[in-house]
Amino acid sequence: MMSDTSQPRRVTHDPRHAIIAARVPRGSRVLDLGCGDGALLAHLRDARGCSVQGVEIDPDKLVACARRDVDVLQLDLEQGLTMFADASFDVVLLIDSLPNLRHTEGALREAARVGRSGIVSFANFAYWRIRLRVARGRLPVTDELPYQWYDTPNLRVATHADFAGLAATCGLRVHEAFGVHAGREVHAWPNLRASEAMFVFSAG
């Protein structure tokens, strides 16, 4: 959906939460890298009985996590995850975090080291409406990418197909690769039809 405002999405009501939760085993130990206000982790704790740990760099979001009773560590993902031992979590989440990082590949490799499995999601830049907008000569401002080109916190954009390539480079075993659009899973032509990409992987 196109929008001309640059209001960030209300992460709390992210329809992807249910889709992600369905792929996180009950009672598992979950690490969310770039956990934002902790809403997803609180959901996984309350709905799936998970023990949860967040990592976040933004101090306001850190406080929001504490208010939700979600344990959070203020760490810079660019510095790697030296804090965490190999395979110390059942599931590692990277939800909208990768585009904000300079060292994308390094962060993904670290996530795969620390977690037995992982779920990655981000705005898919190959979504057809974005393609149309770019074809008209303008960068898109959408619900998933709600920023102007000059004020976006994202350092990079990626497509569903691009990530599949990076996952292969990093030796990840991809179990599921699909799209999410308007809160629904998109399994046919996700690179074209879905505004968000989602990958479920385990460490090679």
Next chain:
Amino acid sequence: MAPLSDLGDQTPSRMAFDAPLPLQSGASLRAYELVVETYGRPNADASNAVLVCHALNASHHVAGTYGGDAKTRGWWDNMVGPGKPVDTERYFVVGINNPGSCFGSTGPMSIDPATGQPWGSRFPVVTVEDWVDAQARVLDRLGIRRLAAVMGGSLGGMQALCWAIRHPQRVAHCVAIATAPNLSAQNIAFNEVARRAIITDPDFHGGDFYAHGVVPRQGLAMARMVGHITYLSDDAMASKFGRNLRNGELGYGFDVDFQIESYLRHQGEKFSGVFDANTYLLLTRALDYFDPAAAHGGDLTAALAPATARFLLASFTTDWRFAPERSREIVRALLANRREVSYAEIESPHGHDAFLMDEPHYHDMVRAYFDRIAHDLKLEDAR
């Protein structure tokens, strides 16, 4: 004018203990007294108790005032009080002056019953573990079986960590701020400079200066000056003082030219008038000796294994005395033990001193954490 504390005037109390306190050194402290101050009210089972541990220069007087004088506000008055991050409408907060200190508890200035003279340099070296054991006896007497939280910054944070390790069943939450799992060589070096300044002051008299009617003020002042430098960041000093001159021009001598010199001398002077030299030696030694990992071959993860509390750790970006990396070591060890831990690395220009200031994100984080403790423990608001 500093505003008065929301807590109003306080009255410390004194507790006498007849049973000797066994110390880590192998010695023991015979009958002793501790000064205690409390804020708020205990609930029926005292499950709302929070112990606040003091650092080097502070005392049991955590919050509130004496005699309506704003200048007597407690050292953590911005943190503890009604409506503060540690809300005394909800929590029963306890401050204890540690043995060996100089604010009323038994220490080097007290009379050694064996000799009828002040203890002076013969006061036994006490450690963080000894303090925690002494504090535990105070809690016994107050009817506190389990702390909702133990909390402290710097040397106080070390005591909070020690509590979590030494009495895990008595600590629900551990809040350790601007602290470290042990002192670095650089830290010990600063402490040693401070101690040498005191010990080599001719007025020190081997620690028995009380009998000579003097105080090693020069040495104490120098110790404080060195310490003070390490509590501030380079940036904070630059922005507060820069190269500003006190009289607008160079004096071409060795008296005070720069504002920073004037400030440090003033701090040293002030401190040497109120603090005991032997206490300064003891407290810096307690800092040096704290190293829970030492008993486990340097393995901090093993040292923290007995701890069952949930943890909040916080550090400050410009604190080079207890740098963020030292707090991260603790976080790493807690994670390796699969403990529940939150960690905030607070952006602040104020160096180590930041832990005493009301940096917004810092206090927001502590407030949110204490709200969650209240929720965890189903504490009622006393209002």
